[in-house]
Amino acid sequence: MKINLNSIIIGAGPSGIGCMLALRRAGIDKVLLLEGNTVGSSFKRWPKQMRLITPSFYGNPFFCTDLNAISPNTSPADHSKKEHISGSEYADYLSAIVNHYNLNIRENEKALEITPNSTGFSVKTAKANYNATTLIWAGGEFLNPKLGNFDGNEFCTHSSEFNDWKDYKHDEAFIIGGYESGIDAAYNLINLNKKVTLLSSDQPWNSKSLDPSETLSPYTRERLLEIIESYPNRLSLIGNSRVVRIKKISSKYIIHTSSGKLFESDQKPISATGFHSALNPIKKLWEWNGSIPKFTNDDESTLYPGLYYSGPSLVHRGSKFCFIYKFRGRFGVIARSIAKRIDYPYNHKEIETHRGFLIDDLECCTKCDCAVESKDTKIVDSDDLDINPSTMN
Template identity: 45%
Template sequence: MDQTKTLEVVIVGAGAAGLGCAVALRDCGVKKLLVLERDGVGSSFRKWPKQMRLITPSFYSNPFKQTDLNAITPQSSLADFVHKEHPSGEDYANYLRACVGHYQVPVEVGVEVLALTPHRQGWSLMTNRGELQARFVIWAAGEFSQPHDGGIRGGEHCLHNSQVKDWSKLEGDTFTLVGGYESGIDAAIHLAWRGKQVNVLSRGEPWHDDDPDPSRSLSPFTRDRLREALEDAPGTIRFYKNAVITEVRHDHGGWRLLDDAGNVFDSVTQPILCTGFHKALAPVKHLFAEHDGQMVFSEDADESTLHEGLFYSGPSLSHRQSLFCFIYKFRSRFGIIARAIAERLGLPWEEPLQAWREHGFMVDDLSCCTDCQCAVNGENDEIAEAVEFAGAGEK
């Protein structure tokens, strides 16, 4: 890497968010652009458990202006690339790598950004390979490599679901999972199909929530798989609600999980935390405003409101209490960021970004994302009964 290089745009992260923005910028004619990646293109997806799949379906419907929900550009389709409706993490990483080659996106691998500092002409990026200067920076780092222990004391005694490479390789017959959302239910399903007894300890009952937003309840794909597992899998899944686990203790006899009221649940195998991830913005959190625990972004460009020229793209994006944590959500802002940067560089953007707007990659009316309600109410969906954790006692 040329340590004296001055660029127009540096993008941190070669995942879906970073590469999508890069292609949009290339379409606008941005030449001096570089994507920095610490591990490898799509590395977060390659770390997924072998059995994990994208919960949003892929389907090639681009000719009808209905782009594949998992695509990062208006002209590509993950389904057309791998011929699967719910691809694996490895499939998705291969698709991203193909996009890099097809769109000729300049990516520098093995580069870790150690510090990001604003100055009058733009930004200075100190990396493990030297210093870079850029007028604009798009922070698009991933989250999967930053597991969160849910604030549980003794969390180091547990195994985070992101550390599992293959659910079939875990030894034991009975497992305890902490967390009942997507990752927790996904783990429970895979273990049940392998004949395991699974206890799911959850604060709430997301398997009963009817919010149409999969950011706040289980996706239809996961609900379908859960119903099938409960009916036909050789193993069993038992749900415990109102389980606010605050501490895990480990001794030679096994693992003991305690809630905030002192209730105890014993596990003979290492508990598995399905408690999410640290926000990707953590390393640059000080460069963004925060309100009520949420990072603040400008609505016109997903830019820091504290420092001009620093943008964010990725699953930590939120506007008006609405979460943009899925690919099909945060990709709707790729064109918005590209437009802002192209305008400031004096480059044309209307014609280059027309396809991005037509295919939903340039949504600038946020009311569409936050105020829409389905016209027809859904049916009640009682998938499984849950036991009160407080009354579970020692198991």
């Protein structure tokens, strides 16, 4: 059976569902979303203790749409009555939207093969074949963990493999990576009475960057300061120490760093080294600049017009759109582009723009002139304090 559609969307996370709603607002019909698992499944896999670092607040009627909302009329803060929402609460918010708007989503139906053809794209699943004029890939990054760019990375456990930090049974942990996931893991393990050594190639906790995609969020930095103050002997925070190799010698893991220091761990180190691009599973349909995918001004593949990407791996002018409030600004751009492709009028620019769902001024959102001098609250590394219990001679 072949089904013909205006658009097919792959992935029922915030980007896929958000795009589906933007298409609905634009009046575009015959849209289907395929989800290989269940709605919001990436969020359901988050460690139990993890929270969205971007705060939620219901400011929608004043055109300050909740930072984590995927449509102008909904708010995760309103839904969960919380500011920093857990993964399972965010998945509940997504499910509530799907039910409320009665969205055409097929769960447990994974896209196995995507093939461009003369009329658009065909998608093969284990249950059916679909044909659509346009396709939006919203497959997410969470299923593509990056173990770290060093020899012996196979000796690490990736941070995304933990569903609950209480499952970590050892008294000490080595964490590789000092950005959001690394500090989040350290915060939770330290609150569970563990001793943590955190190794980072730079010092994100003291970064002066204005872009939240390049520096620690205020929420995470605040929690880092909290554990440093409350438990000064539990955290060794070691910046400017890139891990270059891990060797396993009998039952020990020996961690070599760029600074020449060696660390010895009795357990597998935890690698909090991020994720590969969400476009990796459809790599061949995209043009790449090294590990960075190239996009048209409408977030399409430069190789296959009509094939769009929505989500955190979007990059324009060297800036990452890796937060919901960033990539949702492109839902309207994609909806407008699809409307044009199927010859449908699109008159929504003003409304969508005011609410943050159609940002097409890339000059504005990839450059910030609003720098004001920040208060200097430098976090001092453990090396500089001479607290470094885990080094080898």
